[in-house]
Amino acid sequence: MKNLRSVLVALTVLLMATAVQAQQIKAKANVPFDFVAGDRYYPAGEYSLRSLHGIDSVIQIANTQEDGATNVFSNSCSAAQPSPQTKLVFRRIGDSYFLSQIWVAGSPYGREFPKSRAELRLAQNHEKPELVIVDANISQ
DSSP states (O other): OHHHHHHHHHHHHHHHHHHHHHHOOOEEEEEOOEEEETTTOOOOOOOOOOOOOTOOOOOEEEEEHHHHHHHEEEEEEOOOOOOOOOOOEEEEEETEEEEEEEEEEOOSSSEOOOOHHHHHHHHHHHOEEEEEEEEEEOOO
């Protein structure tokens, strides 16, 4: 009985820690350049980014000027301090931009996107990527 109680307490603590790290992403940003997220190309424009309800690892990306949206998988990431602003972080390699991270103001947790095949290919032929930050707004 004691072992079962210990296991239940450990599971509860683990689930609570996971719930604390879960971060609903809801942001809008005007991206002034074409970019890649996942393995999909997106033209410059205003975008709405939000995590799917109950599935924080999937980010839905939608151009606000067009119909339709795509889902891109992401991983959790964290920083020592909460982000002072809502922002999108891109890696620029040559003339190409790749969505790297999303941060929401006031949270030390964000979402990070795996490198696409195109980014990995370009990275072999260029120097270290440059980080480019695009300010975003929290959307409702």
